[in-house]
Amino acid sequence: MAVVTEIPLPGIGVRYEFVTLDGDRMAVVHHRSGVRELVLFERDDPDTSHDLVRLGTEDSRTLAELLGVSQVAKELSELEQDVEGLAVDRLPLSAASPFDGGTIGDTQARTRTGVSIVAVLRGDAAHPAPGPEFALRGSDTLVVVGTPRGIEELAVLLRSA
Protein backbone atom coordinates (compact mmCIF):
# COMPACT_ATOMS: atom_id res chain seq x y z
CA MET A 1 0.00 0.00 0.00
CA ALA A 2 1.18 3.54 -0.76
CA VAL A 3 2.18 5.84 2.10
CA VAL A 4 -0.94 7.64 3.28
CA THR A 5 -0.58 11.03 4.96
CA GLU A 6 -3.27 11.94 7.47
CA ILE A 7 -4.09 15.66 7.70
CA PRO A 8 -6.57 16.76 10.38
CA LEU A 9 -9.20 19.31 9.33
CA PRO A 10 -10.43 20.64 12.70
CA GLY A 11 -14.20 20.85 12.89
CA ILE A 12 -14.59 19.18 9.47
CA GLY A 13 -12.93 15.76 9.57
CA VAL A 14 -9.73 14.29 8.19
CA ARG A 15 -7.98 14.35 4.81
CA TYR A 16 -5.92 11.40 3.61
CA GLU A 17 -3.39 11.91 0.82
CA PHE A 18 -1.26 9.53 -1.20
CA VAL A 19 0.65 9.38 -4.47
CA THR A 20 -0.59 6.87 -7.03
CA LEU A 21 1.54 4.47 -9.06
CA ASP A 22 1.46 6.95 -11.97
CA GLY A 23 2.65 9.81 -9.76
CA ASP A 24 -0.68 11.59 -9.29
CA ARG A 25 -1.32 13.02 -5.85
CA MET A 26 -4.77 12.08 -4.63
CA ALA A 27 -6.75 12.90 -1.52
CA VAL A 28 -9.86 11.59 0.16
CA VAL A 29 -11.64 14.01 2.50
CA HIS A 30 -13.60 12.28 5.25
CA HIS A 31 -16.30 14.62 6.50
CA ARG A 32 -17.70 13.89 9.94
CA SER A 33 -21.14 13.77 8.36
CA GLY A 34 -20.08 10.62 6.47
CA VAL A 35 -19.65 12.44 3.15
CA ARG A 36 -16.44 11.56 1.27
CA GLU A 37 -14.76 13.76 -1.33
CA LEU A 38 -12.23 12.58 -3.90
CA VAL A 39 -9.64 15.20 -4.81
CA LEU A 40 -6.94 15.10 -7.48
CA PHE A 41 -4.01 17.54 -7.53
CA GLU A 42 -2.38 18.97 -10.64
CA ARG A 43 0.97 17.28 -11.16
CA ASP A 44 3.03 20.43 -11.62
CA ASP A 45 1.07 22.63 -9.20
CA PRO A 46 0.29 21.29 -5.73
CA ASP A 47 -1.85 24.40 -5.10
CA THR A 48 -4.40 23.52 -7.75
CA SER A 49 -6.71 20.71 -6.86
CA HIS A 50 -9.75 19.34 -8.59
CA ASP A 51 -12.68 18.33 -6.50
CA LEU A 52 -13.56 15.21 -8.47
CA VAL A 53 -16.65 13.90 -6.78
CA ARG A 54 -18.69 13.96 -3.58
CA LEU A 55 -19.96 10.68 -2.20
CA GLY A 56 -22.64 9.87 0.35
CA THR A 57 -22.19 6.84 2.63
CA GLU A 58 -24.03 4.58 0.15
CA ASP A 59 -22.04 5.95 -2.80
CA SER A 60 -18.75 5.26 -1.03
CA ARG A 61 -19.83 1.66 -0.49
CA THR A 62 -20.80 1.29 -4.14
CA LEU A 63 -17.50 2.75 -5.31
CA ALA A 64 -15.50 0.51 -2.96
CA GLU A 65 -17.39 -2.46 -4.38
CA LEU A 66 -16.67 -1.42 -7.97
CA LEU A 67 -13.02 -0.87 -7.15
CA GLY A 68 -12.81 -4.55 -6.29
CA VAL A 69 -13.06 -4.59 -2.53
CA SER A 70 -15.82 -7.13 -2.65
CA GLN A 71 -18.32 -6.07 -0.05
CA VAL A 72 -20.65 -9.00 -0.75
CA ALA A 73 -18.04 -11.66 -0.04
CA LYS A 74 -17.03 -9.79 3.10
CA GLU A 75 -20.58 -9.45 4.35
CA LEU A 76 -21.32 -13.10 3.64
CA SER A 77 -18.30 -14.25 5.63
CA GLU A 78 -19.25 -11.84 8.40
CA LEU A 79 -22.75 -13.29 8.42
CA GLU A 80 -21.32 -16.78 8.85
CA GLN A 81 -19.18 -15.64 11.74
CA ASP A 82 -21.51 -13.22 13.43
CA VAL A 83 -24.84 -14.97 13.46
CA GLU A 84 -24.52 -17.71 15.97
CA GLY A 85 -26.00 -21.03 14.96
CA LEU A 86 -26.44 -19.97 11.32
CA ALA A 87 -24.31 -21.48 8.58
CA VAL A 88 -23.98 -20.80 4.86
CA ASP A 89 -22.69 -23.68 2.76
CA ARG A 90 -22.46 -24.98 -0.79
CA LEU A 91 -23.73 -28.48 -1.48
CA PRO A 92 -22.86 -30.14 -4.83
CA LEU A 93 -25.59 -32.24 -6.45
CA SER A 94 -24.07 -35.35 -8.02
CA ALA A 95 -25.43 -36.90 -11.23
CA ALA A 96 -26.22 -39.97 -9.15
CA SER A 97 -28.54 -37.99 -6.87
CA PRO A 98 -32.20 -39.02 -6.96
CA PHE A 99 -33.08 -35.33 -7.40
CA ASP A 100 -31.27 -35.01 -10.75
CA GLY A 101 -34.22 -33.95 -12.93
CA GLY A 102 -36.46 -33.31 -9.92
CA THR A 103 -37.52 -29.94 -8.52
CA ILE A 104 -36.55 -28.10 -5.36
CA GLY A 105 -40.06 -28.76 -4.10
CA ASP A 106 -39.39 -32.50 -4.44
CA THR A 107 -36.51 -32.36 -1.97
CA GLN A 108 -38.78 -30.99 0.78
CA ALA A 109 -35.54 -29.50 2.12
CA ARG A 110 -37.20 -26.89 4.30
CA THR A 111 -39.84 -29.14 5.82
CA ARG A 112 -37.48 -32.00 6.50
CA THR A 113 -34.29 -30.19 7.56
CA GLY A 114 -35.24 -26.52 8.11
CA VAL A 115 -32.60 -25.49 5.55
CA SER A 116 -33.31 -22.92 2.81
CA ILE A 117 -31.87 -23.22 -0.69
CA VAL A 118 -31.05 -19.55 -1.42
CA ALA A 119 -29.36 -19.97 -4.81
CA VAL A 120 -28.44 -22.57 -7.40
CA LEU A 121 -25.09 -22.29 -9.19
CA ARG A 122 -25.06 -23.86 -12.65
CA GLY A 123 -21.88 -23.58 -14.71
CA ASP A 124 -20.95 -19.90 -14.58
CA ALA A 125 -24.47 -18.70 -13.87
CA ALA A 126 -26.12 -18.17 -10.50
CA HIS A 127 -29.86 -18.50 -10.05
CA PRO A 128 -30.74 -16.60 -6.89
CA ALA A 129 -33.88 -17.35 -4.87
CA PRO A 130 -35.11 -20.35 -6.85
CA GLY A 131 -38.77 -21.29 -6.38
CA PRO A 132 -40.07 -24.80 -5.50
CA GLU A 133 -40.73 -25.49 -9.20
CA PHE A 134 -37.03 -24.94 -10.08
CA ALA A 135 -35.72 -28.04 -11.88
CA LEU A 136 -32.41 -29.37 -10.56
CA ARG A 137 -29.70 -31.07 -12.57
CA GLY A 138 -26.73 -33.20 -11.59
CA SER A 139 -23.59 -31.05 -11.31
CA ASP A 140 -25.61 -28.10 -9.88
CA THR A 141 -24.30 -26.55 -6.67
CA LEU A 142 -26.84 -25.45 -4.08
CA VAL A 143 -26.13 -22.46 -1.79
CA VAL A 144 -27.94 -23.19 1.45
CA VAL A 145 -28.57 -21.38 4.73
CA GLY A 146 -29.54 -23.15 7.94
CA THR A 147 -28.21 -24.73 11.10
CA PRO A 148 -24.99 -26.73 10.67
CA ARG A 149 -26.90 -29.85 11.66
CA GLY A 150 -29.72 -29.19 9.20
CA ILE A 151 -27.20 -28.74 6.41
CA GLU A 152 -25.59 -32.10 7.22
CA GLU A 153 -29.01 -33.76 7.10
CA LEU A 154 -29.76 -32.11 3.76
CA ALA A 155 -26.42 -33.28 2.33
CA VAL A 156 -27.34 -36.88 3.25
CA LEU A 157 -30.86 -36.41 1.89
CA LEU A 158 -29.57 -35.18 -1.47
CA ARG A 159 -27.42 -38.25 -1.89
CA SER A 160 -30.03 -40.90 -1.06
CA ALA A 161 -33.74 -40.45 -1.37
Added chain:
Amino acid sequence: MHGSAFLLELGGVILLLAVLARVAQRFGFSPIPLYLLAGLAFGQGGIVPLVTADRFIAAGAEIGLILLLFSLGLEYSARELVDAVRTSSRVGAMDLLLNSTPGFVAGVVLGWGVVPAIFLGGVTYISSSGVIARTLDDLGWMGNRETPLILAVLVIEDLVMAGFLPFATVLLVGGSAGRVVVSIVLAALVVVTILTVAARYGPAISRAVFSDSDEALLFGILAVLLLTAGATEALNVSAAVGAFLAGIVFSGPAADRARSLLVPLRSVFAGTFFLFFGFEVDPGTIPAAFPAALVLAIVGVATKVGTGWIAARRAGIGRRGRVRAGVALIARGEFSIVIAGIAVAGGAEPDLGPLAACYVLLLAVCGPLLARIADRPAPRSASLGG
Protein backbone atom coordinates in the same frame (compact mmCIF):
# COMPACT_ATOMS: atom_id res chain seq x y z
CA MET B 1 -48.88 36.37 27.28
CA HIS B 2 -51.51 37.92 25.02
CA GLY B 3 -53.01 34.82 23.38
CA SER B 4 -53.75 35.28 19.73
CA ALA B 5 -51.76 38.52 19.30
CA PHE B 6 -48.67 36.81 20.71
CA LEU B 7 -49.02 33.75 18.50
CA LEU B 8 -49.70 35.78 15.38
CA GLU B 9 -46.76 38.07 15.97
CA LEU B 10 -44.39 35.19 16.72
CA GLY B 11 -45.71 33.26 13.73
CA GLY B 12 -45.09 36.28 11.52
CA VAL B 13 -41.52 36.58 12.75
CA ILE B 14 -40.83 32.86 12.21
CA LEU B 15 -42.40 33.04 8.75
CA LEU B 16 -40.04 35.88 7.92
CA LEU B 17 -37.05 33.83 9.14
CA ALA B 18 -38.27 30.92 7.00
CA VAL B 19 -38.39 33.09 3.89
CA LEU B 20 -34.97 34.62 4.59
CA ALA B 21 -33.37 31.22 5.24
CA ARG B 22 -34.80 30.05 1.91
CA VAL B 23 -33.48 33.09 0.05
CA ALA B 24 -30.01 32.62 1.59
CA GLN B 25 -30.06 28.93 0.67
CA ARG B 26 -31.13 29.74 -2.89
CA PHE B 27 -28.21 32.10 -3.47
CA GLY B 28 -25.70 30.13 -1.42
CA PHE B 29 -25.06 32.88 1.11
CA SER B 30 -25.05 33.05 4.89
CA PRO B 31 -28.48 33.99 6.25
CA ILE B 32 -26.91 36.01 9.11
CA PRO B 33 -26.94 39.41 7.33
CA LEU B 34 -30.57 38.87 6.31
CA TYR B 35 -31.59 38.09 9.90
CA LEU B 36 -29.83 41.25 11.07
CA LEU B 37 -31.65 43.34 8.46
CA ALA B 38 -34.97 41.81 9.47
CA GLY B 39 -34.19 42.65 13.09
CA LEU B 40 -33.50 46.26 12.11
CA ALA B 41 -36.80 46.47 10.25
CA PHE B 42 -38.94 45.06 13.06
CA GLY B 43 -37.18 46.30 16.18
CA GLN B 44 -37.31 49.60 18.02
CA GLY B 45 -37.73 52.45 15.56
CA GLY B 46 -38.20 49.98 12.69
CA ILE B 47 -41.03 49.78 10.15
CA VAL B 48 -43.27 47.48 12.19
CA PRO B 49 -42.06 47.26 15.80
CA LEU B 50 -43.15 44.12 17.63
CA VAL B 51 -45.25 44.56 20.74
CA THR B 52 -46.06 41.26 22.38
CA ALA B 53 -43.51 38.74 21.17
CA ASP B 54 -40.36 40.70 21.98
CA ARG B 55 -39.88 39.25 25.47
CA PHE B 56 -40.11 35.72 24.14
CA ILE B 57 -37.63 36.57 21.39
CA ALA B 58 -35.26 38.10 23.95
CA ALA B 59 -35.27 34.82 25.90
CA GLY B 60 -34.83 32.86 22.66
CA ALA B 61 -31.86 35.06 21.77
CA GLU B 62 -30.18 34.25 25.07
CA ILE B 63 -30.59 30.52 24.42
CA GLY B 64 -29.35 31.07 20.85
CA LEU B 65 -26.14 32.67 22.12
CA ILE B 66 -25.54 29.74 24.48
CA LEU B 67 -26.23 27.14 21.78
CA LEU B 68 -23.91 28.91 19.29
CA LEU B 69 -21.01 28.75 21.73
CA PHE B 70 -21.87 25.24 22.87
CA SER B 71 -21.83 23.84 19.33
CA LEU B 72 -18.53 25.62 18.79
CA GLY B 73 -17.09 23.76 21.79
CA LEU B 74 -18.60 20.50 20.52
CA GLU B 75 -17.01 21.00 17.07
CA TYR B 76 -13.52 20.54 18.37
CA SER B 77 -12.02 17.61 20.20
CA ALA B 78 -9.39 18.34 22.85
CA ARG B 79 -6.78 16.83 20.50
CA GLU B 80 -7.66 19.23 17.69
CA LEU B 81 -7.34 22.20 20.03
CA VAL B 82 -3.92 21.09 21.30
CA ASP B 83 -2.67 20.33 17.77
CA ALA B 84 -3.79 23.69 16.42
CA VAL B 85 -2.08 25.58 19.23
CA ARG B 86 1.10 23.56 18.81
CA THR B 87 1.38 23.98 15.06
CA SER B 88 -0.09 27.43 14.48
CA SER B 89 0.31 29.58 17.59
CA ARG B 90 2.62 32.04 15.80
CA VAL B 91 0.21 32.46 12.91
CA GLY B 92 -2.57 32.85 15.49
CA ALA B 93 -0.65 35.60 17.29
CA MET B 94 -0.11 37.47 14.01
CA ASP B 95 -3.81 37.09 13.17
CA LEU B 96 -4.75 38.54 16.58
CA LEU B 97 -2.36 41.46 16.28
CA LEU B 98 -3.22 42.40 12.67
CA ASN B 99 -6.98 42.13 13.02
CA SER B 100 -7.85 43.34 16.51
CA THR B 101 -5.68 46.47 16.29
CA PRO B 102 -7.84 48.29 13.69
CA GLY B 103 -10.99 47.82 15.81
CA PHE B 104 -9.27 48.89 19.01
CA VAL B 105 -7.73 51.98 17.38
CA ALA B 106 -11.07 52.90 15.79
CA GLY B 107 -12.79 52.63 19.18
CA VAL B 108 -10.24 54.94 20.77
CA VAL B 109 -10.35 57.40 17.85
CA LEU B 110 -14.16 57.51 18.06
CA GLY B 111 -13.71 58.51 21.71
CA TRP B 112 -15.42 55.43 23.18
CA GLY B 113 -12.90 54.73 25.92
CA VAL B 114 -10.72 51.67 26.37
CA VAL B 115 -13.25 48.95 27.29
CA PRO B 116 -15.66 49.43 24.34
CA ALA B 117 -12.58 49.75 22.09
CA ILE B 118 -11.37 46.34 23.29
CA PHE B 119 -14.76 44.87 22.35
CA LEU B 120 -14.59 46.51 18.91
CA GLY B 121 -11.14 44.95 18.53
CA GLY B 122 -12.79 41.59 19.22
CA VAL B 123 -15.47 42.31 16.60
CA THR B 124 -12.91 43.07 13.87
CA TYR B 125 -10.63 40.19 14.93
CA ILE B 126 -12.79 37.13 14.85
CA SER B 127 -13.63 35.45 11.55
CA SER B 128 -16.84 33.51 11.14
CA SER B 129 -16.00 29.82 11.35
CA GLY B 130 -19.58 28.98 10.28
CA VAL B 131 -19.55 31.10 7.11
CA ILE B 132 -15.99 30.08 6.24
CA ALA B 133 -16.50 26.34 6.71
CA ARG B 134 -19.49 26.57 4.41
CA THR B 135 -17.57 28.57 1.77
CA LEU B 136 -14.69 26.07 1.80
CA ASP B 137 -17.15 23.27 1.28
CA ASP B 138 -19.18 25.05 -1.43
CA LEU B 139 -16.09 25.94 -3.44
CA GLY B 140 -14.55 22.48 -3.07
CA TRP B 141 -11.52 23.83 -1.23
CA MET B 142 -11.33 21.02 1.34
CA GLY B 143 -8.57 19.31 -0.63
CA ASN B 144 -6.42 22.43 -0.93
CA ARG B 145 -3.02 22.66 0.71
CA GLU B 146 -3.84 25.86 2.59
CA THR B 147 -7.14 24.61 4.04
CA PRO B 148 -5.70 22.95 7.19
CA LEU B 149 -3.95 26.25 7.87
CA ILE B 150 -7.19 28.24 7.53
CA LEU B 151 -8.97 25.85 9.87
CA ALA B 152 -6.14 26.01 12.42
CA VAL B 153 -6.38 29.81 12.45
CA LEU B 154 -10.12 29.53 13.09
CA VAL B 155 -9.56 27.11 15.99
CA ILE B 156 -7.09 29.49 17.61
CA GLU B 157 -9.47 32.44 17.13
CA ASP B 158 -12.21 30.51 18.88
CA LEU B 159 -9.89 29.63 21.76
CA VAL B 160 -8.78 33.26 22.05
CA MET B 161 -12.44 34.29 22.17
CA ALA B 162 -13.08 31.85 25.02
CA GLY B 163 -10.27 33.52 26.94
CA PHE B 164 -11.27 37.01 25.85
CA LEU B 165 -14.95 36.94 26.82
CA PRO B 166 -14.59 36.43 30.60
CA PHE B 167 -11.77 38.97 30.71
CA ALA B 168 -13.70 41.60 28.74
CA THR B 169 -16.91 40.91 30.67
CA VAL B 170 -15.09 41.66 33.93
CA LEU B 171 -13.79 44.94 32.49
CA LEU B 172 -17.33 45.76 31.37
CA VAL B 173 -18.68 45.35 34.89
CA GLY B 174 -15.82 47.56 36.04
CA GLY B 175 -15.48 48.83 39.61
CA SER B 176 -12.34 49.55 41.60
CA ALA B 177 -8.99 48.19 40.44
CA GLY B 178 -8.95 45.72 43.33
CA ARG B 179 -12.39 44.36 42.45
CA VAL B 180 -11.45 43.98 38.79
CA VAL B 181 -8.36 41.97 39.72
CA VAL B 182 -10.39 39.73 42.04
CA SER B 183 -12.98 39.18 39.29
CA ILE B 184 -10.32 38.32 36.71
CA VAL B 185 -8.70 35.81 39.06
CA LEU B 186 -12.12 34.31 39.76
CA ALA B 187 -12.89 34.08 36.02
CA ALA B 188 -9.56 32.40 35.33
CA LEU B 189 -10.23 29.93 38.16
CA VAL B 190 -13.64 29.05 36.74
CA VAL B 191 -12.22 28.49 33.24
CA VAL B 192 -9.34 26.36 34.53
CA THR B 193 -11.68 24.35 36.78
CA ILE B 194 -14.08 23.52 33.93
CA LEU B 195 -11.20 22.66 31.57
CA THR B 196 -9.70 20.36 34.22
CA VAL B 197 -13.06 18.67 34.74
CA ALA B 198 -13.36 18.32 30.95
CA ALA B 199 -9.92 16.73 30.66
CA ARG B 200 -10.35 14.36 33.60
CA TYR B 201 -14.06 13.53 33.70
CA GLY B 202 -15.18 14.46 30.15
CA PRO B 203 -15.41 10.85 28.92
CA ALA B 204 -17.16 9.73 32.14
CA ILE B 205 -19.69 12.57 31.93
CA SER B 206 -20.24 11.82 28.23
CA ARG B 207 -20.92 8.16 29.03
CA ALA B 208 -23.27 9.07 31.88
CA VAL B 209 -25.30 11.44 29.68
CA PHE B 210 -25.30 9.16 26.64
CA SER B 211 -28.53 7.32 25.94
CA ASP B 212 -29.99 5.40 23.04
CA SER B 213 -33.05 7.58 23.31
CA ASP B 214 -32.65 10.89 21.46
CA GLU B 215 -35.00 12.51 23.92
CA ALA B 216 -33.09 11.41 27.03
CA LEU B 217 -29.75 12.38 25.48
CA LEU B 218 -30.97 15.80 24.35
CA PHE B 219 -32.44 16.66 27.75
CA GLY B 220 -29.28 15.42 29.50
CA ILE B 221 -27.04 17.56 27.32
CA LEU B 222 -29.24 20.63 27.59
CA ALA B 223 -29.30 20.24 31.39
CA VAL B 224 -25.49 20.14 31.61
CA LEU B 225 -25.27 23.05 29.17
CA LEU B 226 -27.78 25.36 30.84
CA LEU B 227 -26.54 24.63 34.37
CA THR B 228 -22.91 25.31 33.38
CA ALA B 229 -23.88 28.49 31.53
CA GLY B 230 -26.05 29.65 34.44
CA ALA B 231 -23.34 28.92 37.00
CA THR B 232 -20.66 30.83 35.08
CA GLU B 233 -23.07 33.75 34.56
CA ALA B 234 -23.75 33.78 38.32
CA LEU B 235 -19.98 34.10 38.86
CA ASN B 236 -19.90 37.02 36.38
CA VAL B 237 -17.96 34.99 33.80
CA SER B 238 -20.50 35.24 30.93
CA ALA B 239 -22.83 32.36 30.10
CA ALA B 240 -21.28 32.23 26.61
CA VAL B 241 -17.96 31.05 28.02
CA GLY B 242 -19.64 28.45 30.22
CA ALA B 243 -21.47 27.15 27.16
CA PHE B 244 -18.27 26.94 25.10
CA LEU B 245 -16.49 25.05 27.90
CA ALA B 246 -19.48 22.74 28.38
CA GLY B 247 -19.15 21.87 24.67
CA ILE B 248 -15.54 20.83 25.17
CA VAL B 249 -16.55 18.53 28.07
CA PHE B 250 -18.48 16.23 25.74
CA SER B 251 -16.62 13.78 23.54
CA GLY B 252 -17.09 10.48 21.73
CA PRO B 253 -20.48 9.14 20.72
CA ALA B 254 -22.33 11.59 22.99
CA ALA B 255 -20.71 14.52 21.15
CA ASP B 256 -21.34 12.99 17.71
CA ARG B 257 -25.03 12.49 18.39
CA ALA B 258 -25.35 15.82 20.21
CA ARG B 259 -23.93 17.59 17.17
CA SER B 260 -26.59 16.26 14.86
CA LEU B 261 -29.42 16.54 17.41
CA LEU B 262 -28.61 20.15 18.22
CA VAL B 263 -28.30 21.42 14.64
CA PRO B 264 -31.99 22.22 14.14
CA LEU B 265 -32.36 23.63 17.64
CA ARG B 266 -29.29 25.82 17.19
CA SER B 267 -30.46 27.07 13.79
CA VAL B 268 -33.78 28.21 15.24
CA PHE B 269 -32.39 29.94 18.32
CA ALA B 270 -29.28 31.36 16.63
CA GLY B 271 -31.58 32.90 13.99
CA THR B 272 -33.55 34.42 16.85
CA PHE B 273 -30.30 35.69 18.37
CA PHE B 274 -29.27 37.57 15.20
CA LEU B 275 -32.80 38.90 14.79
CA PHE B 276 -32.82 40.15 18.37
CA PHE B 277 -29.45 41.86 17.91
CA GLY B 278 -31.03 43.73 14.99
CA PHE B 279 -34.08 44.55 17.15
CA GLU B 280 -31.91 46.29 19.69
CA VAL B 281 -30.31 48.53 17.08
CA ASP B 282 -32.25 51.65 16.16
CA PRO B 283 -32.23 51.86 12.33
CA GLY B 284 -31.93 55.64 12.69
CA THR B 285 -28.39 55.18 13.99
CA ILE B 286 -27.27 53.12 10.97
CA PRO B 287 -26.44 55.99 8.56
CA ALA B 288 -24.18 57.59 11.18
CA ALA B 289 -22.40 54.29 11.86
CA PHE B 290 -21.98 53.30 8.21
CA PRO B 291 -18.91 55.34 7.17
CA ALA B 292 -16.81 54.04 10.09
CA ALA B 293 -18.04 50.48 9.42
CA LEU B 294 -17.11 50.78 5.75
CA VAL B 295 -13.59 51.98 6.54
CA LEU B 296 -13.17 49.22 9.13
CA ALA B 297 -14.50 46.65 6.65
CA ILE B 298 -12.00 47.70 3.96
CA VAL B 299 -9.18 47.55 6.52
CA GLY B 300 -10.61 44.24 7.76
CA VAL B 301 -10.42 42.74 4.26
CA ALA B 302 -6.83 43.90 3.89
CA THR B 303 -5.64 42.62 7.27
CA LYS B 304 -7.21 39.19 6.83
CA VAL B 305 -5.86 38.82 3.30
CA GLY B 306 -2.47 39.83 4.69
CA THR B 307 -2.77 37.29 7.52
CA GLY B 308 -3.66 34.47 5.14
CA TRP B 309 -1.00 35.45 2.61
CA ILE B 310 1.82 35.61 5.17
CA ALA B 311 0.71 32.42 6.95
CA ALA B 312 0.49 30.49 3.67
CA ARG B 313 3.84 31.80 2.45
CA ARG B 314 5.51 30.67 5.67
CA ALA B 315 4.03 27.22 5.06
CA GLY B 316 5.65 27.18 1.60
CA ILE B 317 2.36 27.46 -0.29
CA GLY B 318 2.25 29.07 -3.75
CA ARG B 319 0.60 32.35 -4.79
CA ARG B 320 -2.82 30.95 -5.60
CA GLY B 321 -2.99 29.19 -2.26
CA ARG B 322 -1.88 32.34 -0.44
CA VAL B 323 -4.64 34.38 -2.07
CA ARG B 324 -7.20 31.72 -1.23
CA ALA B 325 -6.06 31.53 2.40
CA GLY B 326 -6.41 35.31 2.63
CA VAL B 327 -9.84 35.71 1.10
CA ALA B 328 -11.22 32.68 2.94
CA LEU B 329 -10.55 34.38 6.28
CA ILE B 330 -12.37 37.65 5.42
CA ALA B 331 -15.90 36.67 6.48
CA ARG B 332 -17.01 37.93 9.88
CA GLY B 333 -20.29 36.76 11.30
CA GLU B 334 -21.80 35.08 14.32
CA PHE B 335 -18.97 35.64 16.79
CA SER B 336 -18.52 39.32 15.97
CA ILE B 337 -22.22 39.67 16.79
CA VAL B 338 -21.76 37.57 19.95
CA ILE B 339 -18.98 39.89 21.18
CA ALA B 340 -20.90 43.05 20.28
CA GLY B 341 -24.08 41.59 21.81
CA ILE B 342 -22.36 41.00 25.16
CA ALA B 343 -20.97 44.54 25.14
CA VAL B 344 -24.35 46.09 24.30
CA ALA B 345 -26.17 43.96 26.90
CA GLY B 346 -23.54 45.07 29.43
CA GLY B 347 -24.34 48.72 28.75
CA ALA B 348 -21.12 49.63 26.93
CA GLU B 349 -20.96 52.27 24.18
CA PRO B 350 -24.40 52.38 22.44
CA ASP B 351 -22.80 53.11 19.03
CA LEU B 352 -21.08 49.70 19.12
CA GLY B 353 -24.35 47.91 18.16
CA PRO B 354 -25.02 49.71 14.85
CA LEU B 355 -21.32 49.73 13.94
CA ALA B 356 -20.95 45.98 14.52
CA ALA B 357 -24.19 45.30 12.63
CA CYS B 358 -22.98 47.27 9.57
CA TYR B 359 -19.53 45.67 9.77
CA VAL B 360 -20.90 42.14 9.83
CA LEU B 361 -23.48 42.94 7.13
CA LEU B 362 -20.65 44.06 4.84
CA LEU B 363 -18.16 41.29 5.56
CA ALA B 364 -20.51 38.31 5.88
CA VAL B 365 -21.54 39.12 2.29
CA CYS B 366 -18.15 40.25 0.90
CA GLY B 367 -16.15 37.34 2.35
CA PRO B 368 -17.83 34.50 0.43
CA LEU B 369 -18.18 36.76 -2.64
CA LEU B 370 -14.45 37.56 -2.78
CA ALA B 371 -13.66 33.88 -2.21
CA ARG B 372 -15.79 32.97 -5.23
CA ILE B 373 -13.99 35.58 -7.35
CA ALA B 374 -10.59 34.24 -6.22
CA ASP B 375 -11.74 30.75 -7.17
CA ARG B 376 -12.80 31.68 -10.71
CA PRO B 377 -9.52 31.46 -12.67
CA ALA B 378 -9.02 27.89 -11.49
CA PRO B 379 -9.23 25.42 -14.37
CA ARG B 380 -11.69 22.87 -13.05
CA SER B 381 -12.27 19.54 -14.65
CA ALA B 382 -15.65 19.06 -13.07
CA SER B 383 -18.01 21.24 -11.08
CA LEU B 384 -19.45 18.58 -8.87
CA GLY B 385 -18.73 20.26 -5.56
CA GLY B 386 -21.62 21.68 -3.55
